[in-house]
Amino acid sequence: MSFKLLTTTAALALSAALVAPAAAQETYKVGMAAGLTGYAATVDRAWRDGVEVAIGVLNAKGGIAGKKIELIVEDNKSEPQEAVTVYRKMISSDKVNVFVSGCVSAGNFAAAPLIVRAETPMVLCSILPQQPDHVKWAFTTIPPPRFEVETRLEYIQKKTQIKKIGVLHDPSPYANAQKAAAEKEAKDYGLEIVGVEQYKTDDADLSVQIQKMYAAGARAILKIGLGGTTLTAAKNIKQLGLDMIMLTSLEDIAVFRPVAEVLGDKFFFVASPAQVYDALPDSALKKEIGTFLEPWRAKYKDRDPNWAGRGWDAMTLVAAAVAKAKSTDGTKLRDALETMDGFQGTTGIYHFAPNNHQGITENPLLLATIINGKVQVVK
Amino acid sequence: MTAAVEPSRILSVEGLSARYGHVEALHPVDLHVEAGELVAVLGPNGAGKSTLMRALMGLVPTQGSVAFHGHAVPRRNPAKAAAMGLVLVPEGRGIFAPMTVAENLELGAYLLNDKQEFARRHDRVMTLFPRLKERLAQTAGSLSGGEQQMLAVGRALMSDPKLLLLDEPSLGLAPRVIEEILQTLGELNRAGLPIILVEQKAPLVLTLARRAYIMSVGSIAAEIDPRQVKSHDELAHFYLG
Amino acid sequence: MMNSLTSIWAEARSNPLLLVLWLAVAALAAYVFVNGGYLMAVLQFACIYVVFVAGLNLFMGFTGQVSFGHNAFAAISGYTSAVLTATYGWDPVPAAVLGIGGALACALIVGYPVLRLRGHYLAMATLAIGLIAYEVAVQWDSVTQGYMGISGIAPLGVGRWTITSDRGILIFLIVVALLSLLMVRGIRRSRLGRSFVAVAGSEDAARALGIDVARTKLLAFLISAGYAAVAGSLFVHAVGFVSPEVFGLHMVVLAFTMLYVGGIGTIVGPVFGAVIVALLPETFRGFKEYQDLAYGAALVLILIYTPRGLVSLPDLWRRRKAAQKTDVQQTSARQGGAA
Numbered sequence: 001m002s003f004k005l006l007t008t009t010a011a012l013a014l015s016a017a018l019v020a021p022a023a024a025q026e027t028y029k030v031g032m033a034a035g036l037t038g039y040a041a042t043v044d045r046a047w048r049d050g051v052e053v054a055i056g057v058l059n060a061k062g063g064i065a066g067k068k069i070e071l072i073v074e075d076n077k078s079e080p081q082e083a084v085t086v087y088r089k090m091i092s093s094d095k096v097n098v099f100v101s102g103c104v105s106a107g108n109f110a111a112a113p114l115i116v117r118a119e120t121p122m123v124l125c126s127i128l129p130q131q132p133d134h135v136k137w138a139f140t141t142i143p144p145p146r147f148e149v150e151t152r153l154e155y156i157q158k159k160t161q162i163k164k165i166g167v168l169h170d171p172s173p174y175a176n177a178q179k180a181a182a183e184k185e186a187k188d189y190g191l192e193i194v195g196v197e198q199y200k201t202d203d204a205d206l207s208v209q210i211q212k213m214y215a216a217g218a219r220a221i222l223k224i225g226l227g228g229t230t231l232t233a234a235k236n237i238k239q240l241g242l243d244m245i246m247l248t249s250l251e252d253i254a255v256f257r258p259v260a261e262v263l264g265d266k267f268f269f270v271a272s273p274a275q276v277y278d279a280l281p282d283s284a285l286k287k288e289i290g291t292f293l294e295p296w297r298a299k300y301k302d303r304d305p306n307w308a309g310r311g312w313d314a315m316t317l318v319a320a321a322v323a324k325a326k327s328t329d330g331t332k333l334r335d336a337l338e339t340m341d342g343f344q345g346t347t348g349i350y351h352f353a354p355n356n357h358q359g360i361t362e363n364p365l366l367l368a369t370i371i372n373g374k375v376q377v378v379k
Numbered sequence: 380m381t382a383a384v385e386p387s388r389i390l391s392v393e394g395l396s397a398r399y400g401h402v403e404a405l406h407p408v409d410l411h412v413e414a415g416e417l418v419a420v421l422g423p424n425g426a427g428k429s430t431l432m433r434a435l436m437g438l439v440p441t442q443g444s445v446a447f448h449g450h451a452v453p454r455r456n457p458a459k460a461a462a463m464g465l466v467l468v469p470e471g472r473g474i475f476a477p478m479t480v481a482e483n484l485e486l487g488a489y490l491l492n493d494k495q496e497f498a499r500r501h502d503r504v505m506t507l508f509p510r511l512k513e514r515l516a517q518t519a520g521s522l523s524g525g526e527q528q529m530l531a532v533g534r535a536l537m538s539d540p541k542l543l544l545l546d547e548p549s550l551g552l553a554p555r556v557i558e559e560i561l562q563t564l565g566e567l568n569r570a571g572l573p574i575i576l577v578e579q580k581a582p583l584v585l586t587l588a589r590r591a592y593i594m595s596v597g598s599i600a601a602e603i604d605p606r607q608v609k610s611h612d613e614l615a616h617f618y619l620g
Numbered sequence: 621m622m623n624s625l626t627s628i629w630a631e632a633r634s635n636p637l638l639l640v641l642w643l644a645v646a647a648l649a650a651y652v653f654v655n656g657g658y659l660m661a662v663l664q665f666a667c668i669y670v671v672f673v674a675g676l677n678l679f680m681g682f683t684g685q686v687s688f689g690h691n692a693f694a695a696i697s698g699y700t701s702a703v704l705t706a707t708y709g710w711d712p713v714p715a716a717v718l719g720i721g722g723a724l725a726c727a728l729i730v731g732y733p734v735l736r737l738r739g740h741y742l743a744m745a746t747l748a749i750g751l752i753a754y755e756v757a758v759q760w761d762s763v764t765q766g767y768m769g770i771s772g773i774a775p776l777g778v779g780r781w782t783i784t785s786d787r788g789i790l791i792f793l794i795v796v797a798l799l800s801l802l803m804v805r806g807i808r809r810s811r812l813g814r815s816f817v818a819v820a821g822s823e824d825a826a827r828a829l830g831i832d833v834a835r836t837k838l839l840a841f842l843i844s845a846g847y848a849a850v851a852g853s854l855f856v857h858a859v860g861f862v863s864p865e866v867f868g869l870h871m872v873v874l875a876f877t878m879l880y881v882g883g884i885g886t887i888v889g890p891v892f893g894a895v896i897v898a899l900l901p902e903t904f905r906g907f908k909e910y911q912d913l914a915y916g917a918a919l920v921l922i923l924i925y926t927p928r929g930l931v932s933l934p935d936l937w938r939r940r941k942a943a944q945k946t947d948v949q950q951t952s953a954r955q956g957g958a959a
Contacts, residue, residue: 089658110861
């Protein structure tokens with residue numbers, strides 16, 4: 001019994017003795033709230049690894065403003081409440097200079113008032129907050145959701161005879177934004193949306209939704225959303241023997257390989273330039289992607305570079321902005337980020353401006369397919 | 380004996396049966412209690428004694444009629460039965476272990492709003508069971524078995540019963556403790572409280588009871604006058620049917 | 621109020637280890653209050669959870685029922701608060717009052733049929749309520765904005781007088797948490813509270829005493845739903861943002877952990893449960909990827925060694941002392957026999 005009591009008291013004492021913040025050093029501190037666990041894990045782990053690769057390269061060149069870069073990553077567990085806690089921790093305990101945070105939009109939104117008060121800018125993988133005063137301190141590397149839609153609509157218009165399409169999406173904010181864009185723009189491409197169906201990310205069967213859209217005349221499906229449902233949709237289309245093509249939104253290419261085996265040439269996907277590096281013509285873009293892919297492939301081999309590439313962009317953007325501001329001060333960095341017009345990243349060219357915190361303004365996305373196991377850009 | 384209700388008859392039960400699901404655990408029984416009587420219900424384990432008590436209170440679905448002081452006791456409404464003055468001390472005592480003795484007693488007077496009356500009843504219980512007085516602040520679960528039974532009876536008395544139903548108060552208690560409790564019950568009865576006392580161990584109650592019903596496999600097998608029972612052998616005869 | 625405070629003090633004096641626990645919590649609050657930092661946020665969440673768990677305790681601990689769906693009531697009031705202040709510019713107080721009223725109305729409507737169920741069936745039905753609330757928050761886009769969530773929710777306050785500083789919010793939440801505990805204590809010591817515990821003990825015995833069991837369960841459900849609703853509104857006004865995940869299953873898991881770690885069915889258990897469960901992950905933050913592992917292990921340890929929650933520590937202590945005493949007596953008796 002005394003041992004039990006001792007252990008319990010020890011456990012209590014341990015929880016009371018809080019881990020003290022690390023002693024302050026002369027480093028440039030980059031904070032990251034990312035969903036390392038939870039629904040955002042795949043994307044945010046890739047984002048983190050991309051940021052880490054960029055920091056490795058930058059530190060080898062002397063860091064930022066003569067200081068070594070120190071990355072503090074905290075898991076927000078893909079939960080807004082957890083995000084508030086870890087943002088506070090990084091603001092008050094770690095005193096980070098800047099945030100490069102992951103794709104958990106709700107978490108970044110919930111913490112937005114905090115970063116405004118702390119006057120610390122954040123460069124995100126997620127969409128921007130809704131409040132104008134929050135947007136002031138937030139920048140995103142994400143292309144506008146409509147680009148993913150436009151790439152696909154353009155292909156259908158120019159390369160196929162299809163006039164009627166269906167939209168199949170999950171309820172995430174990014175998917176909803178794409179859905180809205182599709183509904184708004186389809187007619188500009190001479191297309192009619194005959195069905196919009198929603199699914200849940202853990203749905204095991206989508207044949208009802210697909211059949212409904214097919215019956216309404218849809219011969220192409222815009223599939224919007226991440227994860228295993230893409231393969232589910234492909235299998236359903238094949239089982240039902242439907243004559244239709246599927247065009248999916250951006251995703252890790254590893255997810256697409258089994259899909260291509262099911263649907264073959266009826267399957268297309270939106271790809272970022274980094275994903276189809278080998279098929280790109282020589283350009284400033286290809287050069288920047290090459291700079292990133294060299295250390296990336298050295299460390300991670302064939303792993304998909306899409307989200308990691310954005311993480312790389314976020315970090316190199318911060319480095320460039322600090323250099324331009326000639327200061328590590330948060331407000332000055334924020335002001336400098338607003339002037340990063342024409343910055344070449346791996347995703348495309350960023351055109352930040354005071355009234356535009358979403359840097360990618362020209363559609364850099366491509367449509368690709370997998371034939372005989374090889375990724376090919378559709379001309 | 381005539382069917383007419385005699386003025387001294389406080390409880391009359393006609394054709395009362397009870398079932399759990401599809402099983403009829405109590406076959407239609409008739410019984411009655413006269414004013415000031417202590418009636419024993421005897422019988423072996425599983426004879427339906429507890430079911431009869433639960434049926435009287437309306438704790439189980441029943442058929443037949445129960446009249447108390449000339450008014451029908453509603454079925455499936457034990458709260459109403461309690462309000463009419465039928466109070467059951469269930470098998471296993473039914474005290475609330477996590478609550479203090481005082482709280483258990485207060486729950487006995489759940490339906491009472493009169494503070495003076497509450498104090499009067501409380502004093503009476505304290506006089507009857509001085510040992511409870513020392514334990515008022517203790518949780519009921521920490522009491523000994525005998526004390527718990529006292530508490531169960533005390534709590535029943537807090538609701539000022541007009542007829543007290545006791546289901547095997549001797550269960551799991553030492554003989555000395557049983558004697559003490561039965562003595563108190565005898566006192567209560569002599570003071571005018573009618574009691575139905577369920578017991579498996581017949582000899583314990585035969586000195587107290589004026590009449591006894593013998594139950595066997597879900598029905599009343601006989602009604603006896605304990606004073607007429609000459610030997611245990613004779614009693615065993617009833618048990619075995 | 622004064623009365624309860626003095627009786628709390630009397631209780632604490634008779635129970636030194638419990639006093640130590642209280643002092644530890646108070647010292648922690650004072651430390652965080654003075655030093656600030658992000659632990660302020662951790663403690664703020666803990667206070668909100670004290671309210672939520674105190675209510676759940678009333679339903680589960682005192683009344684002996686089970687609910688996996690109280691997050692629904694937090695969601696209803698939380699979203700009402702959020703939508704009315706952020707979208708329609710209401711004041712927080714009327715918005716929260718309406719939200720809590722709405723949550724209570726829903727609790728009344730679902731409670732009536734659901735509370736006829738018991739055990740696993742009650743658990744499943746309440747779980748469904750929580751899941752439905754979450755789905756509605758996700759799907760009812762035009763009002764809740766789905767996973768996007770709602771930001772720009774008014775801070776706590778009345779009219780022009782608002783609480784925006786971290787310290788102010790913490791103080792306010794501590795006061796609310798303490799008030800809700802005192803209320804639970806008041807309820808537990810009332811006739812209503814006794815009828816809750818009686819229903820938990822034995823429904824038949826309670827019925828035989830004249831207690832209307834169905835009504836008692838419904839009241840316990842309503843009061844605990846009210847607590848959940850208060851917690852929901854507090855959360856959105858304190859953080860200024862809401863999205864469906866805030867009131868997801870995560871909330872239920874957290875609340876259950878706090879309830880069992882602190883001590884289910886006790887009055888102060890929710891305080892220790894909420895504070896410890898909120899702080900433990902922070903203690904292990906230095907463990908990086910192993911943080912969750914260490915947190916889980918610590919929880920298991922606590923539950924093994926204090927199976928009836930942290931507030932049962934003093935009992936363990938007393939029993940240990942009693943055991944020592946009998947040991948000594950036995951030893952001396954044996955020695956006496958030998959001599």
